[in-house]
Amino acid sequence: MTTTIEAAWSALEQLTDPEIPVISLRELGILRDVRHGPDGLEVVITPTYSGCPAMGQIEDDVRSTLETAGIPARVITQLAPAWTTDWMSESGKEKLRAYGIAPPHETPARHNVVRFIAKPAQAETVPCPHCGSANTVESSHFGSTACKALYKCQDCQEPFDYFKPY
Amino acid sequence: MSAATDYLLHLADNALVLGQRNAEWCGHGPILEEDIALANVSLDLIGQARLLYQLVATLKGGDCTEDKLAYFRDTHEFRNYTLLELPHRGPLSGYAQGDLDYSTTIVRNFLYSALMALLWEALEKSANADLAAIAAKSQKEVRYHLRHARDWLVRFGDGTDESHARAQASLDHLFAYTQEFWAHSPAEAAAIEAGIGVDVRTLQADWDAIVDAALAEATLVRPAVGGYVTLGKQGIHSEHLGFLLAEMQSLARAHPNGAW
Numbered sequence: 001m002t003t004t005i006e007a008a009w010s011a012l013e014q015l016t017d018p019e020i021p022v023i024s025l026r027e028l029g030i031l032r033d034v035r036h037g038p039d040g041l042e043v044v045i046t047p048t049y050s051g052c053p054a055m056g057q058i059e060d061d062v063r064s065t066l067e068t069a070g071i072p073a074r075v076i077t078q079l080a081p082a083w084t085t086d087w088m089s090e091s092g093k094e095k096l097r098a099y100g101i102a103p104p105h106e107t108p109a110r111h112n113v114v115r116f117i118a119k120p121a122q123a124e125t126v127p128c129p130h131c132g133s134a135n136t137v138e139s140s141h142f143g144s145t146a147c148k149a150l151y152k153c154q155d156c157q158e159p160f161d162y163f164k165p166y
Numbered sequence: 167m168s169a170a171t172d173y174l175l176h177l178a179d180n181a182l183v184l185g186q187r188n189a190e191w192c193g194h195g196p197i198l199e200e201d202i203a204l205a206n207v208s209l210d211l212i213g214q215a216r217l218l219y220q221l222v223a224t225l226k227g228g229d230c231t232e233d234k235l236a237y238f239r240d241t242h243e244f245r246n247y248t249l250l251e252l253p254h255r256g257p258l259s260g261y262a263q264g265d266l267d268y269s270t271t272i273v274r275n276f277l278y279s280a281l282m283a284l285l286w287e288a289l290e291k292s293a294n295a296d297l298a299a300i301a302a303k304s305q306k307e308v309r310y311h312l313r314h315a316r317d318w319l320v321r322f323g324d325g326t327d328e329s330h331a332r333a334q335a336s337l338d339h340l341f342a343y344t345q346e347f348w349a350h351s352p353a354e355a356a357a358i359e360a361g362i363g364v365d366v367r368t369l370q371a372d373w374d375a376i377v378d379a380a381l382a383e384a385t386l387v388r389p390a391v392g393g394y395v396t397l398g399k400q401g402i403h404s405e406h407l408g409f410l411l412a413e414m415q416s417l418a419r420a421h422p423n424g425a426w
C-alpha cells in the first residue's frame with residue numbers, strides 16, 4: 001500500500017506552479033498530503049490566496065497527472081489550516097531567488113489588527129534577488145500578483161517582486 | 167440552516183460587490199501600480215466571495231451553485247452594505263460616468279477593510295468550521311488591503327491641497343454609510359444567536375481606534391454622522407446596485423450554463 005502513496009508523490013513531484021514554473025507545488029506547500037482514505041487514495045491540496053487565478057489550473061494539473069499515471073485518487077481541497085508562506089521549503093525559496101523573486105520572510109508574530117496597522121509596513125529589509133543589496137525600497141504593496149509586492153533595488157536599479165509573507 | 171446561509175450571503179455579497187466595483191479601475195487606474203493593486207484586491211475579494219457562495223450552495227443543496235448565487239439573483243436579494251455599491255465618484259468630481267474619483271475608492275476600501283480585518287479575525291472562532299476556515303484565510307488578505315488603503319489615505323490627506331480636499335470630501339460623502347455596519351439585521355442577529363456570526367458592535371471600539379489614528383495622521387476630520395441608516399444588507403439598496411449587477415450578470419444571463 002505504501003508503494004501507491006510513493007508512486008503518487010513521485011508523479012506529483014514534477015508539478016510546478018503555473019505562474020512561477022521554477023517552484024514545485026510540493027515546495028510551495030500546496031501539496032499537503034497523500035494518504036489512504038475510506039474510499040481509496042486521497043491527495044490533499046491547500047489553496048493559496050482566495051483569488052489566486054492559478055488554483056483552478058493547479059487542481060486540474062493534479063487530477064490529470066494522477067490520471068495519466070494511472071493512480072485513481074480523490075483530490076481534496078482543504079482550507080484549514082490556512083496555507084502559509086512558512087510552509088515553503090528552503091530549496092523552494094532558493095529557486096525563487098534564482099528566478100528573480102525575493103522569497104518571503106517568515107510571517108511576523110501576529111498582533112491584533114489595531115496594533116498591526118499602527119506600525120509602519122515592511123520594517124524588515126528585502127534583499128535584492130539580482131545583486132544581493134539590502135538597499136531596496138518598496139514601490140507598491142501589490143506586484144504582478146496579489147502574493148507579491150513590487151520593490152526596487154537602489155544599487156543595481158532593477159525592479160523585482162517580493163513574495164509577501166502570508 | 168437559514169441563519170447560516172443568510173449571514174454567509176451577506177458576507178459573500180459584500181466581497182463580490184466591492185470586488186466588482188474595484189475591478190472597474192482595471193485598465194483605468196490613475197497609475198499603473200494602482201491599476202494592478204486594485205485588480206489584485208478585487209481578485210482576493212471575488213475569491214473570498216466564491217468560497218462563501220460555494221459554502222452556501224453546499225448548505226442549500228439541490229441545484230444551487232456559486233454561479234446561480236452570483237449571477238441569477240436580483241438587486242433585492244443582495245445583502246451587501248450600501249456603502250460598497252456606490253460609484254467611485256463623490257461630491258467633488260461630478261456624476262458623469264467618466265468622472266471617477268480615486269479618493270472615493272481609497273476611503274471606502276479603508277473603512278471597509280478596517281471592519282473586515284477585525285470581523286474576519288473574530289470569525290475565525292465561528293461555530294461554523296467552514297466559515298472559520300474561510301475567515302482564517304481572508305484575515306491574511308484583508309490586512310494587505312487595509313495597509314494599502316491606509317497608506318493612500320494618509321498620502322492623500324497629508325498631500326496637496328487638492329488631494330486633501332478630495333479625501334475629506336470623500337470621507338464626508340461616505341462616512342454616514344458606515345452606520346449600517348453597527349445596526350444589526352435580522353440575519354445577523356440570528357447568526358450571532360447561533361454562534362455562527364459575530365456581534366460587530368463588539369468590534370466598534372477597535373474600528374474607531376484604527377480610523378481615528380489614520381485620520382489623525384492624514385490630517386483629516388472625522389465627520390459627525392446621523393440621520394438615515396442604509397439597509398443594503400436587508401435588500402433595500404441604492405439605485406446604483408442595479409447597474410452594477412446588470413454589467414456583472416449580463417454575460418452569464420445571455421449564455422446560461424456557458425463554460426469557457
Ligand SMILES: [Zn+2]
Nearest residue numbers: 128131153156
Ligand atoms: Zn540589486
